[in-house]
Amino acid sequence: MSPEPTQELLRPHAEQRFAAELEALAAADDRERPANWLLSPWAVVTYLMGGTLKDGTVISPKYVGNARLIEICVATLATDRALLLLGVPGTAKSWVSEHLAAAISGTSTLLVQGTAGTAEEAVRYGWNYARLLAEGPSAQALVASPIMVAMQTGRIARVEELTRMPSDVQDALITVLSEKTLPVPELATEVQARGGFNLIATANDRDRGVNDLSAALRRRFNTVVLPLPASAEEEVSIVARRVNDLGTALHLPVGDGAIDEIRRVVTVFRELRSGLTEDGRTTLKSPSATLSTAEAISVVTNGLAMSAHFGDGILRPSDVAAGILGAVVSDPVSDQIVWSEYLETVVRDRKSWAEFYRACREVSR
């Protein structure tokens, strides 16, 4: 792919980075477009999954995985139902959400980040208090939220980490999604959504202890669960690429031998996550921890830092063992059982893993 560096931005938005592809798609796209959509559903799917247009333009794939999932996402947005993307960390939820918004509305910036501190103003509207005091409630004193802007302009709004918002703030979305209006009682008026408005929310489905969606809100959404990478090789390459990126940014050299250790970390994560060894012959207990690709990346990056600063600069089993233990054992009792079972029934029997086994035994005590 040939992303054009947009000025010297640290991270250009999807619509800036892939402007050329979006333009070519819009030109080639002769299918019907829903109201205020810049592209037809078919072109949006092509933008995400990649392909070659009739005029020879190559569209790079943005999402590597099952095309049917993206089709469901796009069809959902076309039916004016809101879309909820679920998945463990590191499954490209935000990435898909950003690209969908960029392809459909031309902007991915109408974004509300959900945190424990997100207030209702971020979802509805706030006030410019200086003007509010000076002029009283007026349209000029009103500060529209990204969602309000999206409604007014008929575009896609995004909510990141929906389940991290307090429940009462979440529920402020119900009126927006069911009535497609946002009342402003202070001005005795309301904002009615224009065609093309919709909402993409992302949430983490393994992160417990967050604010679960109320049934009322939940049924305004169609849910698409983005899966973890399907094969070990795919996951190894994702981890290796990201570790390389991060390593460059942090000035950590990634040695040649690192790939073996990455493969081992990914194998351990995948086996424990799926509760089955890669050869399919031994069933395992799964720990309560998520063990996402993102965590595998962080374990390896940590290991690299350990080996660079305290070791001989080569990523060794002992550098990753502590990190793996920390990632796997989040509940000191039950996860400890899972881990020692895994060590004793699987790791111990693997001849080439002897050093890793010793390192793990050492940190497990």
Next chain:
Amino acid sequence: MTQAVHVVAELGPGQPAPPVRVFGVRHHGPGSARALVRALDAYAPDCVLVEGPADADDLIEWVADEQLVPPVAILAWRADEPLASVFWPFAILSPEWQALRWAAGHGVEAHFMDLPAASLLGAREDATPAQVAPVRVDAIGQLAEIAGYDDPEAWWEDGIELRSSGDPFEPLNEAFAMLREANPEEDDETLRREAHMRKVLRAAARRGHERIAVVCGAWHAPALAGKLPPASADNALLTGLPKARTELTWVPWTHQRLAQATGYGAGVRAPGWYHHLFTSDDQPIVRWLTKVAGVLRANDLPVSSAHIIEATRLAETLATMRGRPMPGLSEVTEATWSVLCDGSDLVADLVTREVVVGQALGEVPDAVPMVPLDADLRATAKRLRLQISAVQKDIVLDLRKPNDLAKSHLLRRVAILGIEWGTLLDATSTGTFKEAWGLVWQPEFAVRIVEAAKFGNTVESAAGNALLADLTNLAVVTTALEAALAADLGDVLPILLRTLDERAAGEPDVTRLLDSIPPSARAQRYGDVRGTDTAALGGMTAAILARACAGLPAACSGVADDLAGELQRAIDGVQEVIGLLGAEFVDDWHGALLATLAVHALPGLLAGRLTRLLLDAGVFDSTQAGDRLSRALSSGADPAWQAGWVEGFLAGSALLLIHDDLLLGIIDAWARGIAARTFVDVLPALRRGFGAWSPAERRALAARVRALGAAPATTSQPTEFDWDFVQPVLASVSALLGGAR
């Protein structure tokens, strides 16, 4: 292509009906079935020929019987080898079934026209289940490609199965004729089958039928339509076909088995879905999603009507996006997943199991002929000279003799099927190679055989499948393993071991894990006697032990008294067999016991028991055990806990105390130091601890306790023997040992 369908569908009433019409269908295709019924009504044939084994003609009469409820299957098996069998399943949505029903309903003659099952089974020497060639997917793939579809299934579904009007048969025949011209059929078996179909067709025409309807797979249609080639060529193809003595009957079938690609034609991925398409008259998508919602609600998953509306909209939008005329199975499934199941695969699997595949079970009238399992059982019994008789007869088997071993296997297998023909009697010999059985045949066993027939056609396969049918928990799996080894069901062993592994991994309860070790260890040993390969079982037992060891410390921490009793029993059980597993496992096990002892809040019973086991095993010496005993019984701990400790420590045999004054002294001091009121509280535990011993042991212990205060430290001195008195005994022992002394 759709236009062509409409043109040909207008076969006006003015035109004379052709003498033969060939309806090329897809096996289990609801659209084909629907179109076929319409076409048969219009054509009004006086003879219906259906692709199916010609020697099953006698079974057609049952189709009129209301008690024959699909899904059912025609089962053909070789009389001498019931495992060699073929199934031809029929669902209500099978065009073949609809054709037979139509014929029965209109009083029209119907025949099967394919090669007889006898020659199919005769041609095969091996006993693998037959695959009758399905409609060519590659042929459909070519047609789909011409129509611009990536997915042949989707094309067929759109073009044929999802249609609710029109007569697609003529254009389909033409399309397949062109395909077959381009790719001539070369498979001998297919050519022979088509020759036989033509032979039956000619015979029907000779009998004077004027309108013959031929229902066959679409691929065969061109070979049967139009002017037939001369009969002599076909007869030449059909001479010298092998022929086996074959028996045929109807058996009940299920949607699950239809979904597996077994037997006749292609397996259907989603019988429930096609059944729905076939039986619902309008609004199939809405009705389907409503049905799905019903299943979800029945499983306590709240789904509202609004959900159904949204799911319908999503399915339709997806279909539009993909350019399909109406939502197919994949669109509906995806909409269900995203809207009704909130993206949960677990819930979606439930929907697949209960609705998409469906759980329909067919029925067969009582009067249909005997099932092959019965035939196999009787044949095997006859071969082994075991008489099936209602009079009790006792036999003793020597398992070292092959014939007797086979008898034992047979009796154990039928017992697994719930047919308690033989009862195991106590063998007079204590060796493991003898078994005594009492045999009585009860009339109601016939019913059980029919019930068991769903598991398989031979006693061996049925018993194996019966063992696999219910593997809900670890204990059942280990019991099944023991049974499988004893009954020599080698085929299911790998599956059982696999399940054992899965259950063990998923088993959170360490007590159950521990409980499963003794039977596995014994099964391993038992298997050795019977010459079964038990290496895999050994490995699995080791893995379970490793899991149990990993979980033991946590499991023992802070458990209630009754559970502690369970655990103690389970730990004792493993301790008994641990020696069978090998030295390295003994070390692991003792390591786990040691780690458990260090656990905080360990119940007294277990702490005492573990100390005792480790003492017996030689991990602790008597001083270490004494230290622990003393620590446990010192004044810091709760007397009830201490009593538990003593109970656990003393369980089993009194000899330990009788011969070790150190330990006895500590216990004695503790027992004397218990305050009067507390003594009443701890009494039950003490009673349990001491009461299990024999009176002689208790007497000896009482004597030792009395001696404790009076004459310390003399106790472990050897007693003076009266050598004259013991001399004869020693002489006898020496003689017994062959003069080794």
